[in-house]
Amino acid sequence: MILVIDALNKHLFTNILEDMYQLRARVFGGRLGWEVNVEDGKEIDDFDHLDPAYVVGLDDDGNVVSCVRALQTTGPHMLSDVFSAILDGEPPIRSASVWESTRFCVDTNRLTRGKDRNSVSYATCELMIGSLEFARQSGIKDIVTVIDPVMDRVLKRSDNAPYGYVGKKVGMGKVPALAALLDCSEDRISRVRDFSGINHDVFIDEEAALSKFGAKTPEVEKVFAPTAANKDDLPRSQLENYLFEQLDEAINESERQAALRLMDALSGTLSSEQKNAMRSSAGRVLAKGA
Template sequence: MILVVDALNKHVHGGILDEMFRLRARVFGERLGWDVKIEDGREIDEFDHLDPAYVIGLDEDDNVVACVRALQTTGPHMLADVFSDILQGQAPLRSATLWESTRFCVDTDRLMMTGRGAGTVSLATCELMVGSLEYARASGIEDIITVIDPVMNRVLKRSDNAPYDYVGATVQMGKTKALAALLDCSEERIARVRAFAGIEGDVFVDEDALSARRALRAKAASMSGNLSTEVLQYLIEQLDAATTEHEVSAALALAEQLVGPGNEPSGKAVAAE
């Protein structure tokens, strides 16, 4: 499922953001060898302090498995600044209906380890693409310029999601190369990616239910062994199956009785585990 985190809800999803910054450190720092700043195992740059929007892919257990960052091209963004090599000295595009997407990555290690191999990587990539395109489209955005490496470029082409054009040149960046690709946020493109990956229905996660599930898991983990995984699984299933407000509060009350009141752990608490 897909979660969008921006300045309005980041205080609710601190743990998820923290996982995302660690994923970025593994991918951009270690795997791709880009010249990124890593502190405490987290990759955070100056654009993360400019209230960007993050589109985040979560697996069935609500772990972060993919992410991408969006910024308006009307304001400060990476192509205008740190990726200016790609543009070969040319002025960057600036348009109210064009967003820049950067730091697109997928946790291939986790997916290969737990999933059914390459299929889950492709699915997670496509779901993140669908989520980003639909999120942008809901804001009236017509195109996205995305900074990617050649591997991601091939993944896009293979997923019936080929860029319609490129801007500037492909330049060396760390162990790999980087380039800027253009994607339209049209219904047609979204339908193509959905069809390719077999994604149906709403890809966006229910935020309240997500917070409740994560709180439950964190609480259960902190009880270290006092709660069996079967009970935890049962409580989460109850929460997921609840459709009315009454059912949700009943499921939460049951959870509270068994594991006590829980809160979404802050980034620090997750890091300490």
């Protein structure tokens, strides 16, 4: 099953993100020998601090078996800032409708051979479907992805062949790297579904994931701990402070409404007194911005 983790819900899934970073370390730092930063068994780079979206494959026990990172190309991204040698002098891609997909990997140690639900093949195709459908639903038209020749063959074998390539192939650790282009069309998604026989909805939503895996961890619970009292009658939690920051920093009505929806979505974690205080403070913030 596929879970999408982004800037809005990552505080709820820190345990899954930790598992994902560990998988990346084993694959890119170990198996592929790329020059990546691995600390405490986790592979995390500067681009993970830019609030990317992660499309994460989970098994029935909530273990991370696959993952991929999606990042806008309008700002810093790996092809422009790390793998620029691949471009071979060409300018980097900059488009709101083209996102970069990197760190695509599956756990070959945990998964089996064959095509059942616990196989490498199934997890790979499920992640492809999940990442393409997430991209399409987000208004992304095309994906540029830095891959190795083995992954290039996997894409072609899965009827998900790139429609083009950018720049040239360059050496990167134990294997070369190249940049491929994929459209996020319904036709491409259907081809991968037909190849894999995966015809159901691959996603698990946030609420179901929290219920099924108990994804909130002790580290996350700290977000809800009371902090020092402020001018309100009740002390604010770190979560409340975060929510008010999002509302206060909104620069247009769309962002203000998004902040209010986030407040509403997370209000279930607060007591009735905290909810009332939050609504009162939110009213003051809105009045101030009017």
